[in-house]
Amino acid sequence: MVPHCQVEVLYFAKSAEITGVHSETIFVPQEIKALQLWKEIENRHRGLADIRDQVIFAVRQEYVELGDQLLLLQPGDEIAIIPPISGG
Amino acid sequence: MVPHCQVEVLYFAKSAEITGVHSETIFVPQEIKALQLWKEIENRHRGLADIRDQVIFAVRQEYVELGDQLLLLQPGDEIAIIPPISGG
């Protein structure tokens, strides 16, 4: 079985409104493609499907698109769901 | 005889230091080339010869170079001696 670990998922702006939480801990494979990780998260919060095309991850505070990139996760890693930004 | 009139000459910055005055009234031909007018002024303040290459006139608050341009002066006109500017 693929090793799993606990990571911290952070939700901001519209994604936080959809999920109703700002953060949660989930248990996921340590080796996982970004898009696959998104699907795991979407399974928990079906409403997130609406914004799938608009979001990007920040994994350990670096941007990662929801694509084929393989993530190597460590226990406690921070994964943020980043809707389109609007600072300035 | 060419008609003459009184005009007000204003001195700024280095030109005021050289002449020792900030303004004076002079009596000059109403039709006069800019460079000729400068020579009239230089005759009154010999020290101004040092900065001849660096100055420009402002006649009725519009820039005029010390060249062949014919000035048509009216009594009371304001002629300023403008050394190189350094605002900002």
Next chain:
Amino acid sequence: EPSRREMDEVEEKPKEIIKFTAKKLSVDEVSQLVISPLCGAVSLFVGTTRNNFEGKKVINLEYEAYLPMAENEVRKICSEIRQKWSVKHIAVFHRLGLVPVSEASIIIAVSSAHRAASLEAVNYAIDNLKAKVPIWKKEMYEESSSSWKRNKECFWATND
């Protein structure tokens, strides 16, 4: 007591001052932070909240940020600026929480010996901040609806 030469060297060290705060921003305060006796130029950009969007009356805005990452992203922009232009100090202040209309949401200030550098650096900073720094603005409208905004510069999502 330090000699004048020593004081100059202290002044000369380039600084980056990055702050996210719920308090009202002060243009004077931010410009003071970057002024250097060795520099003749300070350029600033102040972003203020507008009172309308597509005909709707905006009564308030609310900003939130992914804080440690937002600061890191601003630091990256500062490094890029230093690679491109010779500038002295850089200050980036962004307000969070509720911001009333006409108050500043962001102030960017850059000092430099020659003004072209700081003007271009400020331009670069605001362009890249809008594209890359995880901050979100929610507009609240008079008719009690609201909307999360997106910058057209946001690098991964395009406006519909």
Next chain:
Amino acid sequence: EPSRREMDEVEEKPKEIIKFTAKKLSVDEVSQLVISPLCGAVSLFVGTTRNNFEGKKVINLEYEAYLPMAENEVRKICSEIRQKWSVKHIAVFHRLGLVPVSEASIIIAVSSAHRAASLEAVNYAIDNLKAKVPIWKKEMYEESSSSWKRNKECFWATND
């Protein structure tokens, strides 16, 4: 009491605020003058006095201006800006008389709906002010000498 619509229209009228003053300049004050609830961007340039020139310690600066003409020349620059960019309000404040090192000698502020316009307008304003507006700066050095300066932008005289 005017309706909100009427207030917006009052706000919308473009203003030029030009001031020459012996008093200390305030970046907050000047930026407040150009902020508009219809605009999201204010760009500013602050010129400060430097503490050295060719290795000489500058202890003070003194500015003088040919006042009615200087204001007229600034107005011309404002008109040129409005022909080139869509900007709302323009403020140009220049200090006269003695200016201590590190204090502002000039503040230019421009507001606009889109930030590129105000950033470019501020750049244009300071470039042209240095080339055309009759203002003079005298630097006073520690060893009690002094010198009238010239801008490299001055349009009729070149540096030796």
